[in-house]
Amino acid sequence: MYPDVVDTINGMKPVLSWEDFKKTSTNGISNDKRVLAEFWWRFKCLPEHREEADEVLELKFKNIVPKMLSEQKQAVMKNLYRDGNVPPEDVDKQGNRWPTKEALISAKPRDFTTDEGWRLLCEHWSTPEFRKSSRNGSINRQSKGEEMFHRGGSRSLPATRQFLALKTGVDPGLGGAWLHNHELNRGINDGRLCNQSATDKWAQYEEGMEKKHGPNWKVEHPDLDGAVIYESVGRMPHGKLAIADGAISITEKEAIKTRKRSAQPYATAREKRLERDNEQLRNENSALQEVQRVLRALVAKGGMDYDALAQGTTTNLKQSKIKFGNAA
Template structure:
């Protein structure tokens, strides 16, 4: 029947098109900017006000890109090389005689500026933010590698742990190294770490905790109904943090017995 192959081909093309849409290109850190062109930032808690606001130049986005682009590959220890696993590890490695954490922060300030009186708070907030960014970046790299191994229903070589959990082998993870991230040695060390018994136990604990707290917000703390309502009705972009998304939402918040400070 001649129509069947055409239908299959069409379905295959549609699936490929959908997969292509789902693929998100990585955001890079952008070019260094002249001082006059750099947005001015101010730390507000663990967040940032940006003036003028630019959707393509957000401090968290730039931080995430920088820790990936400037990933130090490995740390030298008494027991040999191990992968860089945290922001603290960036403080233990150097490139061209410059500590890698200082290099990352220096590149950040080529893209933003702040008033002298705000600099100390900004530096403190940067330290806290970078700790999270490194952890998130490595988690995203592992997720991307695993997703690639199991794409389109494929099953890579797997191994079973003592509790009958299936994991992709270290060699399978190594085989899907990203072209634009770390060296072959750095990636191998990461894959060995991800394949260790200690990491797998930690990964399972994290997964179980997320499943157990699936109805809570990303803070890990149950905010209750009022907190959840407020969370979904606040403006987030730019320097509008804490403002309600509309006058109507503000009025409803007041009518149910709560007052905005």
């Protein structure tokens, strides 16, 4: 469960960052250590890489905590305004409408932090400072369900998708929108992308989509498939998908990784070593059997009995325990 509150000299405050995880504890263990212990229970790395891995994890969790809170808030907003419903709202000086603190509190997720922790989060989200920041941020973001797309100076993926649908009369899906945003010469449609990396990764994605959904996938499944991106375009070595990372929600990405871990149990170093040893023995046995077939053929060509010859020349060979294969 997400930590509840941070006890400061100025009173209780909500957990808003990875640094706040370090200031809270559960059953006497700081919550950052609990998260890291869970991570290293699931994943392994060589001892000489551990220091570097810890630095990467520190950066990852600094980024993921605000994203986690953002997704929780988006889910709550979606729930409050579902099916055309309008919860009690506040109106700021600019005329912007916001759900009241009480409305946010009433929509608490079942397994996310405690009641007290959620109340403090809702109070934080209802402050003028946070609302102003949220309003400014919406200028450069486009919301769609649980997914958040950063524009980065160009149209967002949903905006590009809508633009192309209106222009061509065909919905290209988010996949077609991503492809359009990465064209080298927009409008010419010569198939070239902005750089070789994007070209290679899109080719891998196309191959994965055709394998999973068939040759007509661009029509039947035009939206981006996070699982195919994960499997076909390099997984998530640095915590991000190789293409269209912002178009796949954190919730979906975590679900994809969890499914893959369940489907492919972790193999210990000992198990891997034994498998290598077994493979080597199988190869050696195959080579020996091939030599034996050649020897049998040569002995038979000379008119001699192979089994009698082998038993007569090898004193410690017991015919009752060791069976030679038949000649090819």
